[in-house]
Amino acid sequence: xxxxxxxxxxxxxxxxxxxxxxxxxxxxxxxxxxxxxxxxxxxxxxxxxxxxxxxxxxxxxxxxxxxxxxxxxxxxxxxxxxxxxxxxxxxxxxxxxxxxxxxxxxxxxxxxxxxxxxxxxxxxxxxxxxxxxxxxxxxxxxxxxxxxxxxxxxxxxxxxxxxxxxxxxxxxxxxxxxxxxxxxxxxxxxxxxxxxxxxxxxxxxxxxxxxxxxxxxxxxxxxxxxxxxxxxxxxxxxxxxxxxxxxxxxxxxxxxxxx
Amino acid sequence: xxxxxxxxxxxxxxxxxxxxxxxxxxxxxxxxxxxxxxxxxxxxxxxxxxxxxxxxxxxxxxxxxxxxxxxxxxxxxxxxxxxxxxxxxxxxxxxxxxxxxxxxxxxxxxxxxxxxxxxxxxxxxxxxxxxxxxxxxxxxxxxxxxxxxxxxxxxxxxxxxxxxxxxxxxxxxxxxxxxxxxxxxxxxxxxxxxxxxxxxxxxxxxxxxxxxxxxxxxxxxxxxxxxxxxxxxxxxxxxxxxxxxxxxxxxxxxxx
Numbered sequence: 198x199x200x201x202x203x204x205x206x207x208x209x210x211x212x213x214x215x216x217x218x219x220x221x222x223x224x225x226x227x228x229x230x231x232x233x234x235x236x237x238x239x240x241x242x243x244x245x246x247x248x249x250x251x252x253x254x255x256x257x258x259x260x261x262x263x264x265x266x267x268x269x270x271x272x273x274x275x276x277x278x279x280x281x282x283x284x285x286x287x288x289x290x291x292x293x294x295x296x297x298x299x300x301x302x303x304x305x306x307x308x309x310x311x312x313x314x315x316x317x318x319x320x321x322x323x324x325x326x327x328x329x330x331x332x333x334x335x336x337x338x339x340x341x342x343x344x345x346x347x348x349x350x351x352x353x354x355x356x357x358x359x360x361x362x363x364x365x366x367x368x369x370x371x372x373x374x375x376x377x378x379x380x381x382x383x384x385x386x387x388x389x390x391x392x393x394x395x396x397x398x399x400x401x402x403x404x405x406x407x408x409x410x411x412x413x414x415x416x417x418x419x420x421x422x423x424x425x426x427x428x429x430x431x432x433x434x435x436x437x438x439x440x441x442x443x444x445x446x447x448x449x450x451x452x453x454x455x456x
Numbered sequence: 457x458x459x460x461x462x463x464x465x466x467x468x469x470x471x472x473x474x475x476x477x478x479x480x481x482x483x484x485x486x487x488x489x490x491x492x493x494x495x496x497x498x499x500x501x502x503x504x505x506x507x508x509x510x511x512x513x514x515x516x517x518x519x520x521x522x523x524x525x526x527x528x529x530x531x532x533x534x535x536x537x538x539x540x541x542x543x544x545x546x547x548x549x550x551x552x553x554x555x556x557x558x559x560x561x562x563x564x565x566x567x568x569x570x571x572x573x574x575x576x577x578x579x580x581x582x583x584x585x586x587x588x589x590x591x592x593x594x595x596x597x598x599x600x601x602x603x604x605x606x607x608x609x610x611x612x613x614x615x616x617x618x619x620x621x622x623x624x625x626x627x628x629x630x631x632x633x634x635x636x637x638x639x640x641x642x643x644x645x646x647x648x649x650x651x652x653x654x655x656x657x658x659x660x661x662x663x664x665x666x667x668x669x670x671x672x673x674x675x676x677x678x679x680x681x682x683x684x685x686x687x688x689x690x691x692x693x694x695x696x697x698x699x700x701x702x703x704x705x706x707x708x709x710x711x712x
Contacts, residue, residue: 213622213648329619331590359617359640360589381618381642383674386667408618408644413681420673 201232201448203433204411206268206295206325206354206380206403209257210239210250217407219257223264225404225411232433233448234406235266237295237325244300247271247279251286258290263448266292268325272301273309280312287320292444295325298334305334305342314346323350323376323439328357328365335361340368343375350439352376352401362387366394373399376439379431380405384420397427401436457492459700460679462584462613462639462661464499465513471500474666479519482664486523489679493523493700497554497584499665501529507540514548525704527552527584530572532562538571545579551704552582554613557592564592564601573605582609582703584637587624588617595620599627599634609703611635611659621645628653635703638695639663643681650691659703660695 204226209217217239226234236257237243242250247270254267269286271279273296283294294317296310303309305326317324326339336357343351351374357365358381369377369391377391377400391400404414421428437445466476486494496517501509510528517524528544530537530553544550553576557564564585576583585598595616602610615636616624625648628634636653638646639661649658660682664675687695 212644214651215644215647330588330617333619355618359614359619383667383677385673405642408642410643410681410684413643413677413684417677 200429201433201437202230202415203402203436203448204231204234204404204406204415205352205378205401205436206237207234207406207411208237208239208408209254210242212239212407215407219261219265222406222411223261225406226264229412229415231404231411231415233264233266234404234411235268235292235325235436237268238270240300243270243295243297244272247275247282248285251282251289251291255286255289255291266444266447268293268295270295270297270301271313273303273313274301276312280316283313283316287322290444290447292440293322293325297327298338299327299332305338310342311345314342314349317349318346321441322444323352323436325352325354327354328361329355330360336364336368340372340375343372347374350374350376352378354378354403355380355405356382356387356391358382358387366390369395369399375399376401376435378403379418380409380414382417384417384422388418388421392421392423392427392431397423398430398435400431402432457701458490458696459659460486460491460494460662460664460675461611461659461700461703462637462663463494463496463675464663464665465496465516466665467500468512469500469504471503472666479516479524483520483523485664485675489676491679493525494664495525495527495552495584495661495700497527497665498529502554502556502559506531506534507543510540510544510548510550514550526550527554529554529556529560532560532566532572533568537568538575541572541575541579545581550581551707552584554584554586556586557598558586558589562592564598565604569601573601573608577605577608580705582611582635584611584613586614587612588614588620595624595627596630599631602631602633607633609633609635611637611703613637613661614639614663615641615645615649618642618645621648625649625653628657635659635699637661638682639678643685646682646685650685650687650695655691655694656699656702658695659699 238250269291404411528550635657637659662678667674
């Protein structure tokens, strides 16, 4: 049986006053047993400096082939420039799109974000969105966005943690293109609630490194009380299926039966 | 000595459909994780008759009074709430109080709470607030209780949670009697708090008692994460022992 462990969301760069580099991530990935991580631009690159962020991350991906993939992001208030930059990043190898309503200054119900979702639909790439306690946006706001674009897989990043995680199962149950996220959650409570609501093929593992510790996040996800087949999907299979074939081909599966 | 500063006494009423566990079960888990003392916060009392629930918390803690330190709560709009503070401290031996503004439906600065805060300040007992959640529990909002009641110790029970930890750090830096309990935070937030908040006012709590299993594996995960942060022995010791002892004013407990 082949399988691959994919960490569906991490961030590298400057976060608060910390400089978080690829070596720190790869060390935790190696120790934990994560094959591939999908890397987000840092907060400044997410808010305003998209091109330099994409160049930095795509260079990192090239230096660690098969281990790192990149998210592309753009502030929708840049309008056509945002679309042009996203097109450039996707053509250069970015695997998926991330949006962060808090850093990028919009609410998911506002039409300013629609062109980016239409772009995701055209490129058949998933869109990762942070959720949480306001000022982050809430699970139902993200579910409403996903509902407007039923052809786009939307990942409910952080699953509403902390105090909006109770919303997540309801949002997942009602929105078939919305995907749960294990980050910062616990196997017998929130993770199980998401899987019960969304079904076994609509929850993905992410550590949210460096906010989360890859080793601890993966250990908790491995403790999920599910079958090996479901765990294989949560830990990577589901996310890989959301990626376009040409991106998926860059991820090497390994033979491992001991998830 | 190792203190866990944020643990909930389990519901005996099926609140949130969570299972009950006995103090003996919990003590076994404390032993396995090397925890000597737990501050036991109310849970049922946030929803149901606080005086009755305060009695239950104290009774639960009597299984090991030298290790389980009871905290109480009061109903914010009960005109006799301050009297319940007195009963808790003088009769029951409660060592502090827990408030959860959004569950208990009050604003931290509502005048109805003034007699409660005054009485707590008189007794010199700390208040642990839920924080990290608008509209009634943001860190700077809760910190105003300490600002307006000088000398009253106010603990941000969750250090702002995952999205407002920066605000919790700011609150602790601005107000000398605001403490932070690192309960339910991600690793990065804990590192930021330890690096930037006053080191003599940082605590750690597992938030145990709210897991869906009486096995309380949640508590294991939280303690493993703290112990893997790579803290120096001095910083770790301050968080798990020295600061909690000062929070309780080095008074002995378990004698009531």
